[in-house]
Amino acid sequence: MKEICKIFLCREYNVLLTDEDSRILAVESSKSFNDSEIEINEDREITHDNQYESKSKEYSSFVNTSLPIKDDNKIVAYLIITGYTLFNEELKKSLTLLNRTIEMFIQVCKEKNKAEKQNKLYEYLLDATDSGILSVDMNGIITHVNEEAATVLNAGNDVIGKNISDIIDVVPTVLRVLRTGKSYINKEIRIERNNNFLHYLTSAFPYTDSGKTMGAIQILRNMDEIIKVSNRIYNSKAKYKISNIIGESPEILEVKKMIKFAGANADSVLIIGGRGTGKSITAQAIHNCSNRRNGPFIILNCSQIPKDLIDVELFGYHEDVFAKDGLSSHPGKLELANGGTLVLKNVDCIPYSVQIKLSKFINQKKVVRNCGFNEIPFDVRIICILTTGYSEINDKKNLIEEFYKTISSINIFLPSLKARQMDIELIAANSLNQYNVAHGTNKKLSKEVMGYLNNHNWPENVRELENVIEYVYYKAEGDVILPEHLYEIIKDKR
Known part of the structure; x- marks a missing residue:
């Protein structure tokens, strides 16, 4: 900010930049001055203050003026000029130009700060993903790599500036994209590392600027993790x-x-x-x-x-x-x-x-x-x-x-259910209890029904017994399952 002041103004007076509360932010001074000489003009306009007499033949008056610095039409600071000098149209134009330059400088700083924050956000997002992401230029030189991709390449951020062919011991998919101009989606690659194979699913596609291909981007996903997610989903x-x-x-x-x-x-x-x-x-x-x-x-x-x-x-x-x-x-x-x-x-x-x-x-x-x-x-x-x-x-x-x-x-x-007949009552009771718990009921098997279950041959074994219990549970309207509830299913099995 001080450099901007130097460009537009001579060294014969003082230039100050304050915030909206009159706190000094920057000073460019040619000589010492008294703080009492600084007065912010409430009219927010360039003024010529004649209250001080000239101390030299070369100067006609003492200049004490303030200019508002705006950001989106809101005053965020004041530019204060004070000193003995000639106040003329040329100086007025210089001050106005300086005022506008500072406002433009503020906008540039804001845009730069916004861009830096945006870039940091992009880097965070790239590092937050569990996929490896890297980019190369038209010569295969790595221009960006996130943490996961650096892990895949078995290298740190120092791989930036190196040719990807020198890093990976297989033909990188991203180079095929540069050669053919076509994208590759979900291609499998295996990278040998310490006598083991790392299995990845990779996609690569070119990126352009104004219609011109500038390089390619490659995405690497760990196949083992994909399989784990797939198994969990299914x-x-x-x-x-x-x-x-x-x-x-x-x-x-x-x-x-x-x-x-x-x-x-x-x-x-x-x-x-x-x-x-x-x-x-x-x-x-x-x-x-x-x-x-x-x-x-x-x-x-x-x-x-x-x-x-x-x-x-x-x-x-x-x-x-x-x-x-x-x-x-x-x-x-x-x-x-x-x-x-x-x-x-x-x-x-x-x-x-x-x-x-x-x-x-x-x-x-x-x-x-x-x-x-x-x-x-x-x-x-x-x-x-x-x-x-x-x-x-x-x-x-x-x-x-x-x-x-x-x-x-x-x-x-595995023995047949008939071969372990003593387990029939336990299996039937356990199966019935599951339906009672699920529906908040307390149904029970009568002795007659239990006698039938013990004497049946059960050609379909445990599965058949569980199916019978399901049938009679829904068939019985009361709390006791009776032989008549078995009639239909017995008839079907004869």
Whole structure:
């Protein structure tokens, strides 16, 4: 501010800048002066004060004038000129110009301060995101990098000014954008770091100024985090625990013992049982007993997928495999279950060729995507489910013996409900209690109904019993469930 005063005024008088309360903000003085000589003009106009006589032949009067400094039509300061000098039109024009210059200077400072705050906000927003963001110029020189991108590049802010090709050991997607002028959306890359692969989903696009391409921006998102969010959204969690398995029979106590044993080990598990015996619940209980309980829990029902697609569902495929269909890379269930458990229901529906690949994965813990080249390590626990015994499988020749041995390091056989008849009353009471709690009722099973439940064969096992309890609960209008409430469901099962 003082420099502006020097440009427009000579050194023969004093120039002061005060705020609206007359506090001095800046001074440019040619000689000492008395504060009593300073008087702010209430008319806010340039004035010529003749109350002091001239002290020199060179000067005609003492100048004491004030000019308001405005910001958006609001007075924010005063420019005060005081000293012995000639007051003429030339000086008046200089003072007016100085006044306007200071007002312009204030506006420039405000805009600069606003721009600096805006830039800080942008930097904060870029650093606050969990995505890595960087930009390069047309030569591939890094011009900006946020904290996450610096972490991905394994470098600090000192990477600015360096060529991105010297930082990343793969062809950076952002350079393809510069070369082709086309954006890339959600392309997978793997960066090798300390004998490990970092898996990222990247997008890159050019940025322009007045229609001219100035460089490109790249966004990097951690694929592992994306998978975690995806699993959380789609509820890929094991809900049931050992406590959810109802029963005190020796048969079910043995099952609970094996679940704890399987949870404490990392080997593959084969669960064998009839329909409705609780195979999926058992798999979830194993997962929740293990150190993988906080990891993903993925279920793949192999009987519901065309056999020629099971390979892709398990191992995924590399980009451009189905380019004619417009599809890009696709992670398989083994990748999605990384750090957790993958359950394969009806494993006997898996083709022989895929059984061989699965055996190799279980032994080596590495995946090669279809039409891919790199072996990718994954830490996944495999639990397989069968609805029949091994002898029947061999007769049908649905499983390769080597594959069966690989997946059955730990075997858990689930007994039928008929084989553990003493658990029927406990299961029925527990199921009925859930409906009572949910609806605020107190319904009970009569002795006659309980006698029927104990004598029924239960071909669909626990699932069938739970369905019967649900039916009679809603059928009964009173607090006691009677045999007539069973009539319709008994008739349907005959």
